[in-house]
Amino acid sequence: MKITLLGTGTPAPSLARQSSGYLLEVDDDLIVMDHGPGAHQRLIESGHRAVDVSHVFISHLHYDHCMDYPRLVLQRWDMGAGRILDLQVYGPPPIARMTELLFGEDGVWGPDIRARIEHESSIFVFQERGGKPPRKRPAPCVKEVHAGDVVEGGAWKVTVGKASHVQPQLECLAFRLDGDEGSVCYSGDSGGVCEEIVELARGCDVLIHMNHYFSGTEPTASYRQACGNHRDNAVIAKRAGVKTLVLSHVLAQIDQPGVRERIVHEVQQEFDGKVIWGEDLMRLTLAAHGLAKVEG
Numbered sequence: 001m002k003i004t005l006l007g008t009g010t011p012a013p014s015l016a017r018q019s020s021g022y023l024l025e026v027d028d029d030l031i032v033m034d035h036g037p038g039a040h041q042r043l044i045e046s047g048h049r050a051v052d053v054s055h056v057f058i059s060h061l062h063y064d065h066c067m068d069y070p071r072l073v074l075q076r077w078d079m080g081a082g083r084i085l086d087l088q089v090y091g092p093p094p095i096a097r098m099t100e101l102l103f104g105e106d107g108v109w110g111p112d113i114r115a116r117i118e119h120e121s122s123i124f125v126f127q128e129r130g131g132k133p134p135r136k137r138p139a140p141c142v143k144e145v146h147a148g149d150v151v152e153g154g155a156w157k158v159t160v161g162k163a164s165h166v167q168p169q170l171e172c173l174a175f176r177l178d179g180d181e182g183s184v185c186y187s188g189d190s191g192g193v194c195e196e197i198v199e200l201a202r203g204c205d206v207l208i209h210m211n212h213y214f215s216g217t218e219p220t221a222s223y224r225q226a227c228g229n230h231r232d233n234a235v236i237a238k239r240a241g242v243k244t245l246v247l248s249h250v251l252a253q254i255d256q257p258g259v260r261e262r263i264v265h266e267v268q269q270e271f272d273g274k275v276i277w278g279e280d281l282m283r284l285t286l287a288a289h290g291l292a293k294v295e296g
């Protein structure tokens, strides 16, 4: 199993860190978890294409976690030319409505889709790509999921958990994927010591956790409960008994020489496992339930 960090940043603009996105390669499936702005560019940089992606899991509908979702769907539909299976999409409500509002007849991309289906030049391009008219509309298979749900893939399963973030305005999820080679838990956006994340991540090989802030500098207590900080993440990793903790969703203020090292050092004082400061396009390989390789 390979895990590629597509975007380890925040909503803030950054050339070094795109917004949230993670790529999991398990058997023949290419699974994307979150697809914020810039994550799709990183997917291409990682050597993959939209048509290769089979499944998408969206943790919550903050734009920095789903703004490249339309790009993924439209590029996949366009380049796939009706020759690939529909994309399987999982996320919290209202992702089904969002999908309809994007790609439906009266959706944001409705006029574009109509033009590509009906105009002679577009039909020509479609056929050149191997498509057989009449061309169908993009039709991602969306299933809305909640904490406690389990999604079974061929060689993997994803368990849906609850994150501590910006409820009740948004339903905020975390995901755990178990495969033959290992297990990875992605916290989505989550702050404080979230008991549900501790349970979801229990015994995982890798926990990717939001690490937005330097502990003690959060503006308010509720901010701490909504956005990750390094000391709370250390407690979660220790209590969950994970082997490796990957810190991600990193603000520019803490992505500084000296601060990075101090955060990793302080996390390691609490947590005995391996700590990784996440970077865009970093690739982790899991084999036989262990971290076999870290690249980038």
Ligand SMILES: [Zn+2]
Pocket (backbone or CB within 6 Å): 060, 062, 165, 189
């Ligand atoms: Zn968020």
